[in-house]
Amino acid sequence: MIRVRKFDGSLEAYNRKKIVAFCLRMGASKGEAKAIADRVEGRLYDKIQTKNILQMARRYVARYQPKVRLRRDLRSAISLLRSKPDWELFVQHLMSEIGFEVEGNRILRGKCVENEVDGVLRKNAQTIMLEVKHHAAPHTKTRLDIPREVRSIFEDLTEGFTLGYHDIDFTDALIVCNTKFTTEAKKYADCRGIGRLSWKDPAERGLEVIIEEEKFYPITILREVDKKMKTTLGDNGIIVLKQIIDADLKKLAAKTGIREERLEGLERNARKLLVG
Amino acid sequence: MIRVRKFDGSLEAYNRKKIVAFCLRMGASKGEAKAIADRVEGRLYDKIQTKNILQMARRYVARYQPKVRLRRDLRSAISLLRSKPDWELFVQHLMSEIGFEVEGNRILRGKCVENEVDGVLRKNAQTIMLEVKHHAAPHTKTRLDIPREVRSIFEDLTEGFTLGYHDIDFTDALIVCNTKFTTEAKKYADCRGIGRLSWKDPAERGLEVIIEEEKFYPITILREVDKKMKTTLGDNGIIVLKQIIDADLKKLAAKTGIREERLEGLERNARKLLVG
The missing domain is CATH 3.40.1350.10 (Trna Endonuclease; Chain: A, domain 1)
Known part of the structure; x- marks a missing residue:
């Protein structure tokens, strides 16, 4: 039996359902999720870390759904x-x-x-x-x-x-x-x-x-939102992706000091994640 | 008016009573405490830190009561x-x-x-x-x-x-x-x-x-009790000075690995503080 080492150091039996659910959450279709789980299973070893499994799954999802590359996982994003x-x-x-x-x-x-x-x-x-x-x-x-x-x-x-x-x-x-x-x-x-x-x-x-x-994603779900941008946007009350799409980018640029082109790039990627 | 800067950074008016009380707590007699307050007052300046006043008073008390040199103040000792x-x-x-x-x-x-x-x-x-x-x-x-x-x-x-x-x-x-x-x-x-x-x-x-x-002093009131000794004694349930006086030092030395002579020194100083 393959066991998985969790974040807290404890071991538990590998559970295929969790991988499938993760892929679905990352935007894969059902068929894609199953195919990914198969590929992940071909590379498992006893006591593998959860983190490594998720990274692997994430990489495979990105092959099917390139927009995945734009985003962090939700758990990290909200933290x-x-x-x-x-x-x-x-x-x-x-x-x-x-x-x-x-x-x-x-x-x-x-x-x-x-x-x-x-x-x-x-x-x-x-x-x-x-x-x-x-x-x-x-x-x-x-x-x-x-x-x-x-x-x-x-x-x-x-x-x-x-x-x-x-x-x-x-x-x-x-x-x-x-x-x-x-x-x-x-x-x-x-x-x-x-x-x-x-x-x-x-x-x-x-x-x-x-x-x-x-689809109430925090702005931090976008990989390109670094600490400085998070702070600047947060200080101006912009916390979720939807707000970027709704915002007047010219005014937002003036208010935050972030270049308008950068905000436009942000909006483009926000749309990709939200519309998908 | 002389103001005193407290530990939290705030200022308050100098208060002679607090110095007298501190000296009494450190073992000075009433007459000595008053004399010390006079001497302290000769060296005050505006916005002096509480800490510095207490150090000064402590030094003067030690001239009258040499055993004061053996001890920490109670507040530090319990912390x-x-x-x-x-x-x-x-x-x-x-x-x-x-x-x-x-x-x-x-x-x-x-x-x-x-x-x-x-x-x-x-x-x-x-x-x-x-x-x-x-x-x-x-x-x-x-x-x-x-x-x-x-x-x-x-x-x-x-x-x-x-x-x-x-x-x-x-x-x-x-x-x-x-x-x-x-x-x-x-x-x-x-x-x-x-x-x-x-x-x-x-x-x-x-x-x-x-x-x-x-006179329920923690062992840490003695300046000679450093971190290591505090830990060793604490692990063996010795937390207050009275316990050192009551203990069989030979057995305590065997149990703790602290040299018997060192424990004897400790006991001597404990008696000086406790006996008055």
């Missing part, structure tokens, strides 16, 4: 966003895209202290306290301390509302994070009714599925 | 203890010294998850959940996230008790920390009834007062 304000804004925009009415960060007086929330989401009868979390290292898990804190903030704010200290009647809390939660953190959040949206979590429709469905 | 297990054990011992019945760390099943507590303290009708916190940098403050987490753990454990998941009926929670709390963290803890014991907090009887009253 490259800055925690503040990029990731916070990204999540707020994404939530709005999937049908929530979104209010940006607020400082609200709870029973005991002032609490900062990263957003207020509304849909039907729900009013959700949003807590956003970002890890620059995509394999750092969100631990128990985060849902514990959210629980205390939620308590403080709902009691503060009852006391008339602020006017938002929160019904729920939600943590949106770019990385996975630890098992204990999930258990605690489930037990306390705190919602989670993160990498492959919930399993049936995690963050990565929503982003792919909405 | 030099390792978070685990030293500081945890130190706090457990200290609590026992001031009349609590102390049980060491436990893992207890709450309503949602297993929670680790750093100790269980009992006195009269109180059963206290102990949370211990340690910062290696003595000026790092303990922030709001800590009491928020403690609040969630306390909730989970009291609900777990009601459900019959464990058998400790906690009535209170207490955070013991070697550094100060932020204003917000204090406000939150007070509001939620979480006890605090830390540097100069509570104001009338903070951690530093209790340690001085009980």
